[in-house]
Amino acid sequence: MIVYAKNSAALSSPPGRNEMSLKNLPAKNEEYGTKDYWNQRYQSESEGDFDWFKTYADLAPIMHDLIPDKTSRILMLGCGNSKLSEDMWEDGYHNIVNTDYSEILIEQMRSRHSEARPSMEWSEGHEMDVRDLKFDDASFDVAIDKGTMDAMMTAKADVWDPPQQVIDDCNKEVDETLRVLRKGGKFIYLTFGQPHFRKRYLQKEGTSLEIRTLGEAFHYFLYIVTKE
Secondary structure, X not given: OEEEEEEOOOOOXXXXXXXXXXXXXXXXXXXXXXXXXXXXHHHHOOOOOOOOOOOHHHHHHHHHHHOOOOOOOEEEEOOOOOOHHHHHHHOOOOOEEEEOOOHHHHHHHHHHHOOOOOOOEEOOOOOOOOOOOOOOOOOEEEXXXXXXXXXXXOOOOOOOOOXXXXXXXXXXXXXXHHHHEEEEEEEEEEEOOOHHHHHHHHOOOOEEEEEEEEOOOOOEEEEEEEEO
């Protein structure tokens, strides 16, 4: 089952660059899908932060609706140096586990937050790939992806006919996410990607999919996959 909804009140402005330096942009978009690029970037941005799409202030009313229980165990898929986990923790969501496949980033964020937010967790063994999560089955209530899957779709190819590697990577992330979600759990995915490019990865047996269109002139899409 797919449900479509529109929320024009949220995310009405176009995306910004936050604190990202132009010198850290990759020479080619395909580099967004490589670990080397992210390790180098996070090494040079050790004190900075960057949020893809919008900040938690923009998303908070939506998150309150989708995650009413602030004790929910939440998995951040590819947390990066975003302030999303920090801002959600400040808003009372204290049961957050962060993953990223950059070991440099995980160590930086663990050090940055260890004293101020001691209950926030960072993936064991330094880094963790969203395509191969090292968590038990049915161990989370919510999983959030804000741009991580998009980074795996940057291969130079026809967007209507992505290479097999992209298809496999995206399916692995979704399958792994659903594996670690409890029954009734939600996979929340925020992206620029339009439904005809994303539904193929998100429509899985034993789930329902809700798609919300956010914004006015510039549209974002929020996909909510619920494990039934």
